[in-house]
Structures are given as C-alpha cells and as structure tokens.
Amino acid sequence: MQTVLPPPAEFIPVALPLTEHSAPNAYATILSGINNLLPGVRLALYMLHEGLPEETMTAGRRLFDGRRSQIHFVDVSEWMQTYNPAYLDTTDRTTFYSLAVPTLFANFSRIVYLSDDILLRACPSLLYYSIPATAQIGATRDLLLIPAQTNGFRLPQAIAGGPPLVDYHCGALGVLDSNNYFQNGVLVFNMAEISQAQAEECGHLCSTLFWMSDQDILNRIFYGKVHFIHQNWNVCWGPGCVEASETLPAEWKKIYDDGLANPFAVHFSGFPKPWTGWDGPYAEDFRRLLGDVLRAFP
Known part of the structure; x- marks a missing residue:
C-alpha cells in the first residue's frame, strides 16, 4: 500500500480528517495551531480524505501553502477499501482515518493526529515533542468517562450483550485499568516504535x-x-461536559477544572458544535477562526 514521504526535517507533521462538509472546521483547527506557532516552527499538514472537490483543496492551499506551513492531501480510499470498516451506519467514515495513520505514515518518525473539532491554544511542536522516544503513542486519559466505572453505566445491548464499562474495557479491549483508557481527539503516533503487525x-x-x-x-x-x-x-468541552465533570472523583475533577481554566487544546466533543449552535467558553474563539477560513472559499 502506498505510503507518504516525510516532510523536510524543519517541519512538524500534523494530520487531520477532511471532507467537503467538514473542511471549514478542519481548516479552523489548523488555523488555531498556525496562530500559536513558536518562532521558527513550521507545519506540514496532511489532510486525509476520500475524494475532495477541487475548490476545497484550493481553499486549503490558499490558507496554508506559505512561509509557515505546507499542505498535502492524502487519499485514504485504498486503505478504506482494503480493510472495509463495518458498522458505518453507527459512525462516520472519517472516524476510521486515524487507524490508517500507522500504515500511511510508516516512513515518518512521528506525527500528530487531531480531530476536526479542536481549538489549539499552544504550539503543535510542543505536542509533537511531548512523548519519549520509547512510547508508541501519546494521548490523554478520557477523564469524563471515569465516572461510568462506578455509576452503574452499561454498554448498549448490541455491544457484547451490554456489559458494565469496566468489564468491557477489561474483557474486550484488554484495558485492565479503566483510568488508563485514553481519548483519541489528540494523538501523537511514534512511528519508529509501532510495528507493521500493529499497523495491520x-x-x-x-x-x-x-x-x-x-x-x-x-x-x-x-x-x-x-x-x-x-x-x-x-x-473536552461541550454539551454535558460540565455535568459529567461534577461526578468525577476529587482528584480527577481538579485536573479537569485546571485544564478548562488554561487549556492547550479544547476538544469540542459531543453535539451540537460551536458551528452548529452550541455556545460557551472558547466557542466564540473557534467561530472567529471559522470566519477567517470561510473568506478563503469562493
């Protein structure tokens, strides 16, 4: 399967999923990172897609092909056809694009992967260098899922018969400590440590x-x-997040509150999103970026 060539050494590689519909918010996520670049840092952007209108790519080039960044469009159609993700009636196709990263970017040393609903408030280079050389992946804990371990939450019946969350994590995923289950909105893949077998x-x-x-x-x-x-x-910030955080054990609640007070990256999880009507801290910051992005479209 085709792999992508790494960028020049001075560029920090960042990948995001992209569709025609999601392009404005994906580009706003990138712009938030560009606006927080430290001196001398440049980004190589890799937009994962399955066929895009030329105007979507032209807008991306207009925004991000320049002194501080370069943009590339990586078609993941071959990977999607090869592995043919099932149960697409329950999720979006782009959900699976992060799973293609270890294959498509096997020749990279590492790469940052962001979902398309992130507001960056710090330089992506700090994220890129945030993991040691021996780690395979960098991520944050899924804090707001921690209360579900003890509040009686059970998975839908269609998933393994509806077990309690802790049993599902342990039995189906091999996650022996649910506190160490990680969230996938912001990831750092350390390709040098990921095997071909894991990629497959x-x-x-x-x-x-x-x-x-x-x-x-x-x-x-x-x-x-x-x-x-x-x-x-x-x-994570969006509808229901405050309510979920109120049920966190005190140690985790403090971590969440401290993060919300000074986030390096805000993940607008859940629905609606800032661009579909949700309002709250940081939402207006994202909408201003959207306004800047939309001016690059015809």
Whole structure:
C-alpha cells in the first residue's frame, strides 16, 4: 500500500480528517495551531480524505501553502477499501482515518493526529515533542468517562450483550485499568516504535463492532504502550461536559477544572458544535477562526 514521504526535517507533521462538509472546521483547527506557532516552527499538514472537490483543496492551499506551513492531501480510499470498516451506519467514515495513520505514515518518525473539532491554544511542536522516544503513542486519559466505572453505566445491548464499562474495557479491549483508557481527539503516533503487525491490526479490527469504534481499537492495540501527555492537551468541552465533570472523583475533577481554566487544546466533543449552535467558553474563539477560513472559499 502506498505510503507518504516525510516532510523536510524543519517541519512538524500534523494530520487531520477532511471532507467537503467538514473542511471549514478542519481548516479552523489548523488555523488555531498556525496562530500559536513558536518562532521558527513550521507545519506540514496532511489532510486525509476520500475524494475532495477541487475548490476545497484550493481553499486549503490558499490558507496554508506559505512561509509557515505546507499542505498535502492524502487519499485514504485504498486503505478504506482494503480493510472495509463495518458498522458505518453507527459512525462516520472519517472516524476510521486515524487507524490508517500507522500504515500511511510508516516512513515518518512521528506525527500528530487531531480531530476536526479542536481549538489549539499552544504550539503543535510542543505536542509533537511531548512523548519519549520509547512510547508508541501519546494521548490523554478520557477523564469524563471515569465516572461510568462506578455509576452503574452499561454498554448498549448490541455491544457484547451490554456489559458494565469496566468489564468491557477489561474483557474486550484488554484495558485492565479503566483510568488508563485514553481519548483519541489528540494523538501523537511514534512511528519508529509501532510495528507493521500493529499497523495491520488497526485495519483488521475495523470489521469488528466496538462501542467507541476507532478509540476502542487504538486502546486495544496500544494499551500499556501509551505515554499520557498533559491533560490540558485535550480538554473536552461541550454539551454535558460540565455535568459529567461534577461526578468525577476529587482528584480527577481538579485536573479537569485546571485544564478548562488554561487549556492547550479544547476538544469540542459531543453535539451540537460551536458551528452548529452550541455556545460557551472558547466557542466564540473557534467561530472567529471559522470566519477567517470561510473568506478563503469562493
């Protein structure tokens, strides 16, 4: 399968999923990173897609081909056809794009992967260098899922018969400590440490029904091999997040509150999003970026 050539050494590689519909918010995510670049840092952007209108790519080039960044469009159609993710009626196709990263970018030393609903408030280079050379992947804990371990939450019946969350994590994913289950909105893949077998497993597991799709698959493959980056790199914020945080044990609640007060990256999890009507801290910051991005479209 075709792999992507690494960028020049002075560029920090960052990958995101992209569709025609999601382009404005994906480009706004990138712009938030560009606006926080430290002196001398440049980004190589890799937009993962399955066919895009020329105007979408032209807008991306207009925004990001310049002194501080370069943009590339990487078609993941071959990978998607090879592994043929199942249960697409329950999730979006782009959900699986992160699982293609270990294959498509096998020749890189490492790469940052962001979902398309992130507001960066710090330089992506700090994220890129946030994990040691021995780690396979860098991520943050899924803090807001921690209360589900003890509040009686059970998975939908269609998922392994509806077990309690802790039993599912342990039995289906091999995640022996649910506190160490990680979130997939902000990831650092350390390609030098990821084996070809693990890359292939990312694809093969796409045909198995999991509750959290790609996030569960990544946890199953990389549990015990993840370096937990600073929680401020993935502060989940959106409808229901405050309510969920109120049920956190005190130690985790403090970590969440400290992150929300000074996030390095805000993850607008859940629905609606800032661009579909949700309002709250940091939402207006993202909408201003969207306004800047939309001026690059015809």
